[in-house]
Amino acid sequence: MRKRAGASFYIFLSLFIFVIMFPFLWVFLTSIKPTIEIFGGFNWFTSNPTFQSYENAINTRPLFLYMWNSIAISSLTTIIAISVASLAAYSVTRLPIKFKGTILGIVLAAAMFPQIAIISPIFNLIQGLGLRNSYMGLVIPYITISLPLAIWILATFFKKIPFELEESAKLDGATPFQTFRKIIFPLAAPGVFTTAILVFIAAWNEYLFALTINSDDNWRTVPVGLSMYQSQYTIPWGDITAATVIVTIPIVIIVLLFQRRIVAGLTSGSVKE
Amino acid sequence: MGKKKGFQLSESQLGYLMVLPALVLIAAVTLWPVAQSFWNSMFDYRLNDPTRNQTTLSYQIDLETYANNYFYIDRDLSSLEDEAEGTDLQPIVMQVRQDIDTYHEELTTLPEVQEQYEIVDEMVMNFEPVNDRDLRYSHLDNDFAEGYIDLLEDAQDTFTDSIAEIGDGDLESSLSQATATLASVDRSLIRPNFIGLTNYGKYLTDARMWSAMWNTVFFTVVSVFFELTIGLAVALVINRAFIGRGAVRAAVLIPWAIPTAVSAMMWNYLYDGQSGVVAHYFEQLGLISDASVLLSTGSGAMFSIILADVWKTMPYMALLLLAGLQTIPESLYEAAEVDGANKMQQFINVTLPMLKSAILVALLFRTLDAFRVFDLIYVLTGGGPANSTESISVYAYQVLFAQSNFGEGSVLSVIVFLAVALISIVFIKLIGSDLFDGKTGKN
Amino acid sequence: MRIWKKVLSGAVALSMVGVIAACGDNDNANETPVNDDPANDTENNVDNADNDGADNANNENDGEAEASEDQEEVTLTYARGQDATGATNILVEAFMEENPHITVEFREMPSDTGQSHDQYVTEFSAGDSTIDVFDADVIWPAEFAQGGYVLELDRYIERDGIDMDDYFEGTVDSGNFEGRQWAMPKFTDAGLLFYRSDIVDEAPETWDDLIEMASEYQGEEGTDYGYLMQANQYEGLVVNAVEFIASYGGSVLDEDQNVTVNSPETIAAIEKMIEIVESDITPGNILNFDEPATHTAFLEGQSVFARNWPYMQAMTEDEDQSQVAGNVEFALLPAGDEGSAAGLGGWMSMINRNSEHPEEAWELLKFMTGPEGQKITAIEGGSAPTLRDLYEDEEVRDAAPLFADEEFVNTLENAVPRPVSPIYPQISDLMQIELSRALAGEITAEEAAENMESSIESALAE
Structure with a gap:
């Protein structure tokens, strides 16, 4: 683990990355082909690369608006879900409360029902609250969908943090809440950031609720927006691949920003198992 | 705070x-909503059928339909009476007419119905739709409702029998007209649609349900297995220190960042028998006999779905496991190295045991998700060919939305729930004390 | 008496809307709207004053300002799938010009028919009133009517004197359920046989001719396949099957909702389908083919024959995407024992029962499905009108070569509908499964027919 990687490692890695990336690479290569070259023939590179598809993707539909909606909804979901989930996870793992198993069980049970079966009741609820075609209309269901996963993962992380640290803080006169904020939360940072990415991308990817609840074009999110490029009998692959490439960029940036935090949390010095 | x-x-x-x-x-x-689904699953509840579009334990009346059709009943019965003059039928028709009048009289003077009926009746006469549910439906007393329904049904039976006896002619057409109107009035009286566990019996003996269940289990086991092994390998790799690690981490996550609805479409394009590049290379590599088998045969389609799912969700697994790896203190590896353990031994004796709870939680949630797989199959194959890739969620979706059958769709959802709950219990037993221990519990 | 008076005065007020709309462009100084109900009058004025949106419409139409003052400003929401041709915008603008007091907002639905169906069902069953008017696939009206999602149109049709005989009978029937009209036909579609005129001189007469010709000419001019159809497990498979079944004289349901699918005719038809799918003339993955796959392969020049909807005709001529431009002709689908049959497609328009503005919604519906609206849809969007007379119209005939083709118009008029039933989605689902299994070789045609009969019967009995 600590050894420097050798050349064979890099070769293996590059091959692996290539295989993983191939579908996406193909999407990119398709996006710069002229329409008539998209089907027929398996040429990797076109001799006439064009950005026409990108122009179309941006002009035919409000792609940047979809992205903005998605970013807003996913960020709100992530922030709220992580706050609520870390409180609950902390309480379940560190505080002397009863029914821990029951609580975790109930939380998990919420993730066991097929989502398609609860779309109608949730639609009625959101409609009743007058939240259709708004950010909150999607944020509320998304939070609840991501809570079980978030609580469980955070619980496993909090669990790993030794009690000694907490106890010494307590001796210094810290309240449980302070302990949570000053000691547990920073120590569990990799878990928290990992969970944040998971929640963010889950919200970013969600399709059926977004389709049903936010049916106004001004409030659509990326997955629904992308599916709107096709019409009844035609699928403009050029536009869709171009749009796919564009919407993937913010995710890559977010992951690049977060990835340092994913691995920089626990240091061996402070943790003794 | x-x-x-x-x-x-x-x-x-x-x-x-x-x-x-x-x-x-x-x-x-x-x-x-989950509780509602349990409740709904015990009713014959169909959105697209006005006599069954709500769950009810008692008799109700749809006043709008009733008022609308009662308007015609007098007309149709009196013209039938004229046609039937001199035949055996005439007294019967007269009797029916009188009885219906009596019941109608009683209905419209019931204290809980009277006022409501007047409003609805006026709206109907003005061709205004009654969209307020509270106004449109009213509860009825069981005895009264059953009596009225018996009357209407007996009359329909009698008339239908007479139609069979009498040949074509004016009388026949009046009869069928009257029967149709009676049936419409009959339909406005809503029966309790509680059926208990009947639908469970129906679906537990339904071959299609079991084949969907089998497809789901197969898909779940195979795809989660590959996601776990590949995901673990990837997590170990990107946990190492090497140049460009950040970029590699981001790259590995890309498949997961493409929405399923889009990636399913994309894979459809890649698997296409004529122009799909993946299908093409598989054929070239000799993995498949012909580019066209990927989506057009049952096993090819199942393979395609699993490959697409592994590709898409492996990063999720890798990320979860990577996070778990972070919690393993370096000191443990150092100690192992001092003891002379090689890489493999370190992996088996240090990494795996320390990663146990992370792996189990990741497996648990992946299994829950995989078992409920919907988007991917719905977009990629629609359940075909010949239903060989239909998952239980896709089946439930068909029944719930395409057929608007909320009772039976809920039954299928509950079956998914029970199956998933069973799996979860097994996992929780395995995770067990790790997570549920009290304050003193340590690894 | 009281009721009749209301109806009458309402009708008078409404017919004024019609008159005003009809005279929109004329100078009608003498026309001052008559309204014999003073209470109504003041109420409307108040509404007008309150309504900010009124300004726009009135300013743009100074000449009609006087007329529209009496009418409440109304905003309608019209929903339909994506329209790449832009015809919908032109259509809606033309309507708003004629009805300045009505603003139409456009709500785009998923272009996947199944998904938009599910979306409508979710919204309507929740009693949502956002959508006022919407486009419906020909297979929906019975289901939506029974579900109580849509408004009955008979009294409007009667009041405004619309003659349903002007429309193609099949399209009107699709919008009829239990003797009442729930949907107005907007445009129609029928399956056609496309063929490569640089390879064959004439279209095959029968299915057997097709098989023979396809295997004979397959390979010429770079083609890989002889025939393409839609055999994926989805709605299109049912349309293809209905065409085969009708061409052999079979049917699925009769008029009294009896299941008639298990007949020698149907079995012969399914056997012919199996024969075609299993033969070498179709691609190995024909069981994945839907319309886009069909046109993609056909435009690439991969096949001699193909069954598709008329939309493909314009595509074959577009050199940007077609490699066979100028070499494509179309004809009736091949005949079985009972002649040729084309499956009925196309779209209807309906009104949400919960709409807060049913009268205005009807005006929009009437406009869109009337001669003026259908003409716009035909010319701008290339969709085939459902009004017989429009095929005599020069502009329509010039818009697309198909519309001037008598054979095509006959095909449209005689297209065979899919079974009309409130539980059509379920029937379709059951048919798709059995047909798909039969085409995959898992069961025989007889078994498919038997299974369809028993499963549809038990579905209807529930």
Whole structure:
């Protein structure tokens, strides 16, 4: 683990990355082909690369608006879900409360029902609250969908943090809440950031609720927006691949920003198992 | 918040307070609909059928339909009486007419119905649709409703029998007209549609349900297995220090960042028998006999779905496991190295045991998700060819939305729930004490 | 008496809307709207004053300002799938010009028919009133009517004197359920046989001719396949099957909702389908083919024959995407024992029962499905009108070569509908499964027919 990687490692890695990336690479290569070259023939590179598809993707539909909606909804979901989930996870793992198993069980049970079966009741609820075609209309269901996963993962992380640290803080006169904020939360940072990415991308990817609840074009999110490029009998692959490439960029940036935090949390010095 | 309060609250009170928001949200947005689904699954509840588009334990009347059709009943019965003059039928028709009048009289003077009926009747006469459910439906007393229904049904039977006896002619057409109107009035009287566990019996003996269940289990086991092994390998790799690690981490996550609805479409394009590049290379590599078998045969389609799912969700697994790897202290590896353990031994003796709870939690949630797989199959194959890739969620979706059958669709959802719950219990047993231990519990 | 008076005065007020709309462009100084109900009058004025949106419409139409003052400003929401041709915008603008007091907002639905169906069902069953008017696939009206999602149109049709005989009978029937009209036909579609005129001189007469010709000419001019059809497990498979079944004289349901699918005719038809799918003339993955796959392969020049909807005709001529431009002709689908049959497609328009503005919604519906609206849809969007007379219209005939083709118009008029039933989605689902299994070789045609009969019967009995 600590050894420097050798050349064979890099070769293996590059091959692996290539295989993983191939579908996406193909999407990119398709996006710069002229329409008539998209089907027929398996040429990797076109001799006439064009950005026409990108122009179309941006002009035919409000792609940047979809992205903005998605970013807003996913960020709100992530922030709220992580706050609520870390409180609950902390309480379940560190505080002397009863029914821990029951609580975790109930939380998990919420993730066991097929989502398609609860779309109608949730639609009625959101409609009743007058939240259709708004950010909150999607944020509320998304939070609840991501809570079980978030609580469980955070619980496993909090669990790993030794009690000694907490106890010494307590001796210094810290309240449980302070302990949570000053000691547990920073120590569990990799878990928290990992969970944040998971929640963010889950919200970013969600399709059926977004389709049903936010049916106004001004409030659509990326997955629904992308599916709107096709019409009844035609699928403009050029536009869709171009749009796919564009919407993937913010995710890559977010992951690049977060990835340092994913691995920089626990240091061996402070943790003794 | 909290700081000041924290001093006043005991630790356990604070604990409950901290769990509360999560539980309230989950209860309101998820558990409540789940409970409704359980309830609905015991009713013959179909949205697209006005006599069954709500769950009811008692008799009700759809006043709009009733008022609309009652308007014609007098007309149709009196013209039938004229046609039937001199035949055996005439007294019967007269009797029916009188009886219906009596029941109608009683209905419209019932205290709980009277006022409501007047409003609805006026709206119907003005061709205004009655969209307010409270106004449109009213509860009826069981005896009264059963009596009225018996009357209407007997009359229909009698008339239908007479139609068979009499040949074509004016009388026949009046008869069928009257029968149709009676049937319409009959339909406005809504029967209780509680059927208990009947639909469970139906679906537990339904071959299609079992084949969907088998497809789902197969898909879940195979795809989660590959996701776990590949994901673990990837996590170990990107946990190493090497140049460009950040970029590699981001690259590995890309498949997961493409929405399923889009990636399923994309894979459809890649698998296409004529122009799909993946199908093409598989054929070239000799993995498949012909580019066209990927989506057009049952096994090819199942393979395609699993490959697409592994490709898409492997990063999710890798990320979860990577996070788990972070919690393993370096010191353990150092100690192992001092003991002379090689890489493999370190992996088996240090990494795996320390990663156990992370792996189990990742497996648990992946299994839950995989078991409920919907988007991917719906977009990629639609369940075909010949239903060989239909998952139980896709089946439930068909029944719920395409057929608007909420009763039976809920039954299927509950079956998914039970199956998933069973799996979860097994996992929780395995995770067991790790997570549920009290304050003193340590690894 | 009281009721009749209301109806009458309402009708008078409404017919004024019609008159005003009809005279929109004329100078009608003498026309001052008559309204014999003073209470109504003041109420409307108040509404007008309150309504900010009124300004726009009135300013743009100074000449009609006087007329529209009496009418409440109304905003309608019209929903339909994506329209790449832009015809919908032109259509809606033309309507708003004629009805300045009505603003139409456009709500785009998923272009996947199944998904938009599910979306409508979710919204309507929740009693949502956002959508006022919407486009419906020909297979929906019975289901939506029974579900109580849509408004009955008979009294409007009667009041405004619309003659349903002007429309193609099949399209009107699709919008009729239990003797009442729930949907107005907007445009129609029928399956056609496309063929490569640079390879064959004439279209095959029968299915057997097709098989023979396809295997004979397959390979010429770079083609890989002889025939393409839609055999994926989805709605299109049912349309293809209905065409085969009708061409052999079979049917699925009769008029009294009896299941008639298990007949020698149907079995012969399914056997012919199996024969075609299993033969070498179709691609190995014909069981994945839907319309886009069909046109993609056909435009690439991969096949001699193909069954598709008329939309493909314009595509074959577009050199940007077609490699066979100028070499494509179309004809009736091949005949079985009972002649040729084309499956009926196309779209209807309906009104949400919960709409807060049913009268205005009807005006929009009437406009869109009337001669003026259908003409716009035909010319701008290339969709085939459902009004017989429009095929005599020079502009329509010039818009697309198909519309001037008598054979095509006959095909449209005689297209065979899919079974009309409130539980059509379920029937379709059951048919798709059995047909798909039969085409995959898992069961025989007889078994498919038997299974369809028993499963549809038990579905209807529930």
